[in-house]
Amino acid sequence: MDKHAGDIAVAVSQAYGVDTMFTLSGGHVFPLYDGAVHENMRILDVRHEQSAVFAAEATARLTRKPGLAVLTAGPGITNGVSGVATAHFNGSPVVVLGGRAPASRWGSGALQEMDHPPLFESITKLAFTGSGADAIGQDVEMAFRTALAPHRGPVFLDFYMDHLFSPAEERATETLAPSPLEPDPDRLAEIARLLAEAQRPVLVLGSDVWMDRAEEAARDFAEEFRLPVIPNGQGRGILPAGHELLATRARGLAFGQADLVIVAGTPLDFRLGYGWFGGKDGAPLARVVHLADAPSQLATHTGLSGSAAGDLSMLFWALTQACATAGVTPRPDWTEKLREAATSAIAADADLLESDADPIHPMRVYGELNRQLDDDAVVIGDGGDFVSYAGKYVEPRRPGNWLDPGPYGCLGTGLGYSIAARIARPSSQVVLLLGDGAAGFSLMDVDTLVRHNLPVVMICGNNGMWGLEKHPMRMLYGYDVAADLQPQARYDQVVTALGGGGELVTKPSEIGPALQRAFDSGVPYLVNIATDPEVAYPRTTTGV
Known part of the structure; x- marks a missing residue:
């Protein structure tokens, strides 16, 4: 069977682990549907394009594989903008493939003729138009590689309609995984020193800990040094409900009296008081350490006492070793204080529940x-x-x-x-x-x-x-x-x-x-x- 460009785009997507295409029907992207039928990829059609992108984003967040949404030209694509923005803020590896009016009619007022990539430049890692049927495999590979590289995020790629319908040659797909970024050992040694000095440390675990498959390393680190943990986003559940180190219900006390807060895998945004901790009941402001999967994610709007970027699994394993070398020991009085506060808060809420x-x-x-x-x-x-x-x-x-x-x-x-x-x-x-x-x-x-x-x-x-x-x-x-x-x-x-x-x-x-x-x-x-x-x-x- 002769291949067209839609077949090639779908085959490359499958090579990166995609098994479901989320979409709402539109003629500009029919070859992508035809490719999904040929390649036995599931097509899941929704009632509004925003749901297609949200479904692709949730797929990425639940499976830790890239999600795929296919949107038809013009309003189909603009309806997906909020979904792409959400994926951008969540660091979700989503690839959105869009249709585009034919190149042969471009500039003459074809149906839904619109230059889409400029709409996405500020909310994607990359937004571009495919260069032709012969390059479609290369372009889709670039989209997936870019979406998956640290720091993960959405990529938008649209294709001229006539290019999608054109014949295209099948090519081998190299699904090159991004090389893990190794954290700087000197920075980890400094963080270990700060933790050794701290009397009231708190560890925050965010969504990127889950996305980086670092949940086991993070939990081991917390348990090794008996660190109270406050989860954020998809960091929830790394320490399961009822775990003695889980300080969610003592959050105000923990953040208010901490002298060191280590924030891993989430930005220091409004959810975390923009990175300002401590200062409650006479306590001084806390030192803050930020750990991220990429240097671009490290906070720049507030002073940090320490920071490190890299693959978060590697980072937590290496930090555990650095803390052992630095002589970090548990702080049982602080941990017990937070545990008692959490227990009291749970008891106080029992009547309303x-x-x-x-x-x-x-x-x-x-x-x-x-x-x-x-x-x-x-x-x-x-x-x-x-x-x-x-x-x-x-x-x-x-x-x-x-x-x-x-x-x-x-x-x-x-x-x-x-x-x-x-x-x-x-x-x-x-x-x-x-x-x-x-x-x-x-x-x-x-x-x-x-x-x-x-x-x-x-x-x-x-x-x-x-x-x-x-x-x-x-x-x-x-x-x-x-x-x-x-x-x-x-x-x-x-x-x-x-x-x-x-x-x-x-x-x-x-x-x-x-x-x-x-x-x-x-x-x-x-x-x-x-x-x-x-x-x-x-x-x-x-x-x-």
Whole structure:
């Protein structure tokens, strides 16, 4: 069979581990679909292009292989921009292949003629147009190699339509893995010295620890030197729920009184107070060490006492050796202080997790959910206040099983993430936590779950408002505008209309049985829970 350029693009993608193409149909990219049929690649079509990119991104984050989205020209591609931006902020290796009006008609006003790469230059590692049918294999190889090289991130590549339809010669694909960057031993020795001097150290483990396959090395390092750990993003679960070193519930005390904070695999952004720690209850400001997978990720906006870049597995193993040489010893008094604080915080919350308050307190939802989650459950958060509670009260038992939008904070990720999670983890529970605001961005893609037989349990915390905006606006101005949604809107009926299952819950006692029905249903199922609109997640930091 003669090969066309679409065949070659798909074959190269498969060589890099891609087995699913996420897309929404469009004529500019038909040869890529034809190539997927020829090469037996799964095509997963969605109802909005943003879901295709979000699904590709979640695939990358769950499998630690590149994700692939294929978008048709013009609006198909612009609809995917927020997904690409999210992948950029999360450091997710996603390749987006786009269609483009024909070269033979370029400049004459062809349908959806648009120069796409400039739109993506600031949110990708590379954005470019293929140079021709004969070079398509080389161009796609470049896209995947670039996406996978540290620091990982998205790449956009579009093709002129007539080039995609053209014959092309098959060529051998060299899937060259990027050479691991070895950390500087002198920098590690300095970090070990700082840790040896510290009395109140804290270790933060972020998403890149998981993405770099460094979870075992990081856990061994923490356990060897008895370091309290606060996980961030996909670092959640590296120390499982209940681990004695897990200091999530003592976060305020840990960050407020620490004299050394080692932050690994995540930026020093608003989620971590921009890198300012210590200073609480008379404690001095903490020294800060930043560990990253690439030099470009090391913080430059705040003073660091130490830093190192490199493959994070290699880095943690080498740092363990350096700390042993430096004579680092555990600080049991500090570790015990944080453990007691965490235990007290858990005990203090017990009543709300069992609350019979009517209207329903959001915490009661998580008290019920935690009893039904398996150890390997994948939990996805897409929302504001409602999902903030999840970040505090749902503690994964394994790494790589938590997904949220990340620092870009883009709502609407949930359905795309759920599609990918059900494919990547076919035997696990997949639970999507939706705010009622977030539900409006992507709930139509329940149709995708139904058509492709992808059962997911969706839990909607429905307080009839944009809670993350309504309460702060009231506080600032004494009033609020543009913050109300329809009270108890029947999002569950949207799901049933699309072929799934669902129900509305208005009483605390109904939550547990409704969740059980959802898990037992074997279909996409939404439990629509009416929560108290007067309850706001207690925030102590902002993103400004």
